Amino acid sequence: MLSPEVQNDLLEAAATLLLRNIKSEINNNSAFYAIIADEYKDQAKRELLAVCIRYIHNGIITERAVGFVAIEDMSATAISRKILEVIEPLQLDPSLCVGFSFDGAAVMSGNKGGVQAILKETFPRAVYIHCNSHRLNLVLATVSKSSVHVSTFFETLNSLHSFMTGSSRHARFLEMQKELNPTRQSLELERSTDVRWSSKSGSVKKVLTLLDAVLEVLSEYGDSANSQTRLEAQSLAHQIETKKFIFLLVTFAKLFDITDFATKGLQSPTLSIVDCIDLIESVKESFIGLRDHSQPQNEFGKVLSLTDDLTKKHEITLWDVTTGRARRVPARISESIVMSAIGNRQAVRNDEDLKLLWDEILDRQLAELASRFQDDQYGIMKAAAACRPPTGTFEKALLHPPCQHYGIVIGDAELSVFAQQIKRKVTAGITFPSLMEVLDSCPQDIFPGVNALLRVILTLATTSCTAERIFSTTGRIHTRLRSSMGTSRLCHLTLLCHERELTERLDPDEILKIFCEKPRRLRFV
Known part of the structure; x- marks a missing residue:
């Protein structure tokens, strides 16, 4: 009775009872429901699909995991079939399904051959909603590449993170933090990526907080005997010790302070579509306020003042390291008045250039928000x-x-x-x-x-974050010491662990009853 096979059967029985309880919650209230799904690749490179159901139970918006299964074919047809297989034991009324929430990948969101289009054949009244957390992350990812100045800034942050992760350099970086700020806990730099929603914010804020330690370490290694390390440190210091870099650091720290509230709020499982609208509109209004230069104490002036304070503190006098040969005006417009830059990017030389950069970032942010959050096809x-x-x-x-x-x-x-x-x-x-x-x-x-x-x-589900949380649960279970765990065992453990509240209320006698219903034969070794 302690064999792996029996353990797996017990886990399967517990997961079956869990799903029965969720089924009774939904069907007893004749509740409307929405389907949430997302795919994930674990450490063993297996493709896994998480499926959740959102409904109202006892006056509370509830999102429950109802399936976490392996999937070999990642086509829209195969994913749709697998979602239907997961939902089938719940015996839900297709006419009560009000919507789907997936990410924006073409296989999920395609209007003709996507998962949402295929599922609408079974759930004709369901409305597809692109995960709003994913939308906001796409806005931030697009803005981080809005211009050469901005994309170079984020590339520099990632280069700095890579430089500081070297074993000896990392140890010295931590020591420098203790020397400069003995009472503060040592922090780690964070890498900026497009897939981790909070990474850009963390990357900017960590560098801004640890700027003094970063500059000191780069200065030390700029005189290193190792030629490769010396060149990397000097190159990074050359990029960072400019007013433009410090200005972008302060600017994005302020912008991410605003978007972080929306990013965290949009991940709430109890968020309704009205709350989602309020959050996004509040972010838009905040950015419009930042763009307003009519007030004497406007936000750009505050950011510029903080930039000046930091540059004076660290004795930074260089405006920009951008160089480039001036490009000749094409003959077809030689007799015209050119009102904007052509060809290569223009270097930042004064406060007016910083103001133009500030307006460009905010305009792109507002344009992306307006573009990605305007769908209201069904009113x-x-x-x-x-x-x-x-x-x-x-x-x-x-x-x-x-x-x-x-x-x-x-x-x-x-x-x-x-x-x-x-x-x-x-x-x-x-x-x-x-x-x-x-x-x-x-x-x-x-x-x-x-x-x-x-x-x-x-x-109506506004985000697919509950499915993302299932993947986090999987990561805690499927560690290096459990790398040989089978897919079925992993999926059942993940389901039970994610729905811990319901799992703790399961009746052991009922689990054993389901376990005993499965026919089995003794194996002799």
């Missing part, structure tokens, strides 16, 4: 805004598109009475921080249509 965002007090209008024209799509009927009398009821509560001082409080004030037996619409809006 769901407008309907959600119309239902949210105190500014909600409850205008039927705004509620009609999603109602028509999901087959929800709201009578004029029902909508009118409910709107008046909410207005009376607002007048009486009752607040509605989110749509969930509005739903709590909307009994299903009295306002069935409005109740259904609110549940649909709240159930």
Whole structure:
């Protein structure tokens, strides 16, 4: 009974009971639900697929992992088939599926042959939502390559990280931190990548915090006897010891302070589409405020002042290291007035050039946010805004598109009475921080249509972060000491560990009952 086969069967029985409990939570409430899925490659290079279900249970938005399975074929057809296989034991009503949330990869998001298009054949009313956390990360990744100045800045940060990870250099870097700041805990530099959502922010803020130690270490190794190390240190110091680099360091630290709130907020499993809209719009308004130069104490002036303080502290006088031969004006525009740079990038020589760089970064950020967060094909965002007090209008024209799509009927009398009821509560001082409080004030037996619409809006999944968290759980389980673990065992352990709250409430007798139902034969060795 202690053999690996029996252990695996017990884990399978526990995972089966866990899924039965999740199934009862969904079906007992006849709840709308949304499907979340993402793929992952583990340390053994196996492709794994995580599937989650989002629904409302006891007045709380809930996201549960219902499947973590191996997949060999990464085509859209194979992924769709595997998702359907995972969901099939739950016996969910296809007409109650309101949406999918995947990443923006073509295999998942394609309108014709993508996973979401194939799944719509089974779930005709489901709406595909590109994971909003992934969208915001794409915005930041695009802005980090918005110009040669900016892309060179992030490349320099990564080169600095690589330089400081050498064994002797890393030890000296930690020692230098202790010498300069004995009371502060030693920190590590972070590499900036496009796939880790917080890495760019961490990379910038770590260098800004440790700038004094970084410059001292580069200065020491700039006089090193090793020619290769000396050249690398001198090259990095040459790039960093400029006003342009310090300005970009302070600028992106400020911008990432704003986006970090949205990045963390968009990863919440209880986030509704209304909260998502509020977060993104707040970020946009913050960037518009940063772009405003009309006020005497504008944000650019504050960033420039902090840049000047840092350059004076570290005795940095050079503006930029950018050089380049001036390019001749093409003959076809030789008689025209050229209002912008042509050819090679222009070096930063004064505060006006820094201001132009500041405006360019913010304009690109705002343009990317507007481009990637404008989809409202089914009018769901407008309907959600119309239902949210105190500014909600409850205008039927705004509620009609999603109602028509999901087959929800709201009578004029029902909508009118409910709107008046909410207005009376607002007048009486009752607040509605989110749509969930509005739903709590909307009994299903009295306002069935409005109740259904609110549940649909709240159930729509805005991110696929829950699936990402399953991968983090897998990483904690599938360590180097467990590298030979089989796929089935890994998947069952991951599912039970991720849903620890439900796992702790499983009845051992029920697990053994399921275990005993499986036919088995004794093996003699």
